[in-house]
Amino acid sequence: MKLTLHIWRQAGPNVPGRFETYQLDDVSPHMSFLEMLDVLNERLIAEGKDPVAFEHDCREGICGSCGMVINGSPHGPRQRTTACQLHMRMFRDGDELWIEPWRARAFPVLKDLIVDRSSFDRIIAAGGYISCHTGGVPDANAIPVPKPAADRAFDAAACIGCGACVAACPNASAMLFVAAKVAHLGSLPQGQPERYRRVRRMVEQMETEGFGHCSNHYECEAACPKGISIEYIAQLNRDLRRAELVGQELLP
Amino acid sequence: MFRTTVMQKAIVAVTGLVMVLFLIAHLSGNLLVFAGPAAINSYAVGLRDVAALLWTVRIVLLGSLVLHVYFTIRLRRLSYQARPVSYRQQQYAASTFASRTMLLTGLLIFSYVAFHLAHFTWGKIYPQYYAATYFLDGRGPVHDVYSMVVRSFQVWWIALLYIVAVTFVALHLVHATQSALQTLGIYHRRYTEPIRKASIVLAVLLWIGYVSIPVAAMAHLLEPLS
Numbered sequence: 001m002k003l004t005l006h007i008w009r010q011a012g013p014n015v016p017g018r019f020e021t022y023q024l025d026d027v028s029p030h031m032s033f034l035e036m037l038d039v040l041n042e043r044l045i046a047e048g049k050d051p052v053a054f055e056h057d058c059r060e061g062i063c064g065s066c067g068m069v070i071n072g073s074p075h076g077p078r079q080r081t082t083a084c085q086l087h088m089r090m091f092r093d094g095d096e097l098w099i100e101p102w103r104a105r106a107f108p109v110l111k112d113l114i115v116d117r118s119s120f121d122r123i124i125a126a127g128g129y130i131s132c133h134t135g136g137v138p139d140a141n142a143i144p145v146p147k148p149a150a151d152r153a154f155d156a157a158a159c160i161g162c163g164a165c166v167a168a169c170p171n172a173s174a175m176l177f178v179a180a181k182v183a184h185l186g187s188l189p190q191g192q193p194e195r196y197r198r199v200r201r202m203v204e205q206m207e208t209e210g211f212g213h214c215s216n217h218y219e220c221e222a223a224c225p226k227g228i229s230i231e232y233i234a235q236l237n238r239d240l241r242r243a244e245l246v247g248q249e250l251l252p
Numbered sequence: 253m254f255r256t257t258v259m260q261k262a263i264v265a266v267t268g269l270v271m272v273l274f275l276i277a278h279l280s281g282n283l284l285v286f287a288g289p290a291a292i293n294s295y296a297v298g299l300r301d302v303a304a305l306l307w308t309v310r311i312v313l314l315g316s317l318v319l320h321v322y323f324t325i326r327l328r329r330l331s332y333q334a335r336p337v338s339y340r341q342q343q344y345a346a347s348t349f350a351s352r353t354m355l356l357t358g359l360l361i362f363s364y365v366a367f368h369l370a371h372f373t374w375g376k377i378y379p380q381y382y383a384a385t386y387f388l389d390g391r392g393p394v395h396d397v398y399s400m401v402v403r404s405f406q407v408w409w410i411a412l413l414y415i416v417a418v419t420f421v422a423l424h425l426v427h428a429t430q431s432a433l434q435t436l437g438i439y440h441r442r443y444t445e446p447i448r449k450a451s452i453v454l455a456v457l458l459w460i461g462y463v464s465i466p467v468a469a470m471a472h473l474l475e476p477l478s
Contacts, residue, residue, distance in 0.1 A: 172334035241437065
């Protein structure tokens with residue numbers, strides 16, 4: 001396959017970036033998208049040029065490290081697929097690809113396609129945990145969890161924190177990510193003691209980081225490689241309203 | 253309590269739903285124009301007779317409108333700041349034309365509402381049509397809403413402006429109703445899809461209802477008295 005790549009190149013956080021164009025003449029359709037970029041980088045290194053910086057780790061779609069906007073879609077055109085699991089057979093010979101980083105104030109570009117997603121870490125640190133005693137391993141099933149609650153929490157916990165929801169949102173909102181974390185812990189008995197404090201703190205941190213608001217375009221749900229449902233956003237809305245209107249001290 | 257965008261959005265949702273209810277009630281009243289001058293004129297004067305209720309509704313509506321616009325603009329400003337560098341290309345997968353033009357349609361509706369009030373409520377546009385009176389049986393001379401509406405809508409630009417504005421209202425509502433419910437946390441695995449469809453059906457029905465009046469006037473299916 002022959003491809004024309006327009007890749008966002010930016011040397012550092014505080015310098016302006018721009019698209020640069022590269023021609024690749026021998027791309028195998030069996031390559032993953034990241035392997036295709038590896039091939040380009042090998043060539044750039046051989047030519048003594050700066051390779052394209054992009055983030056990656058597991059390359060099997062479960063770590064949430066990789067992520068780039070390919071032709072206007074986060075993680076590329078294939079639904080429920082991370083960029084590392086996207087294969088070049090999804091494209092056609094002669095295609096022109098525009099590759100950009102996630103674009104959000106809360107995700108500043110570090111270099112080329114790598115953005116700083118530590119804002120997500122700070123949201124988790126604000127409330128995305130449960131407090132419990134460490135020590136011996138508790139007995140399995142010591143705390144009964146209803147099956148529907150376990151399923152609900154499990155589906156929410158599928159979030160890998162890649163940031164595609166923010167990248168896809170016309171408002172650069174992080175609501176789907178925060179909602180998945182809030183719903184994951186808030187659906188389980190272990191998450192109840194801090195349920196309302198958690199949603200409050202995580203939402204406040206989300207806003208401090210400079211993410212936009214949710215206006216229900218549902219682009220996040222369509223872009224999410226793990227298929228996290230916007231029903232968790234509804235759950236976050238309910239929990240936060242309860243936390244704000246009923247008052248923290250009256251809540252469990 | 254309303255520091256977060258999530259709670260501010262809840263205000264936008266509640267005030268929006270209040271205005272959707274008003275649109276339904278307003279249309280139900282307007283459609284009396286098809287029942288003849290006596291029906292709509294006695295309805296109009298009846299509304300003025302229950303002044304306390306009328307003013308309560310007006311104040312609630314004005315309050316809703318102000319809060320709705322204020323918080324929307326505030327939230328939108330944050331969102332513009334949230335993405336300082338825009339994409340070269342963005343492929344939409346789930347959002348709709350209606351959802352992406354909410355601010356625009358909202359502002360256009362807002363400007364039209366001012367004109368609409370100046371026209372039918374304050375009588376500043378075509379005051380000669382506003383001045384017409386009607387002799388209501390058992391009541392005496394009252395404001396002739398029927399002839400005012402029909403004559404006004406036989407002026408082509410007034411009818412056109414109205415139809416365009418109602419189209420913006422319908423477009424706004426295609427996204428609005430279901431979005432407001434989602435913002436208020438109403439989501440159901442089975443019923444949310446029907447609710448989204450019903451939200452579009454409501455928008456279309458309101459459009460047909462509102463547009464039928466100027467169309468009937470222009471087609472001379474309705475004629476002013478004298």
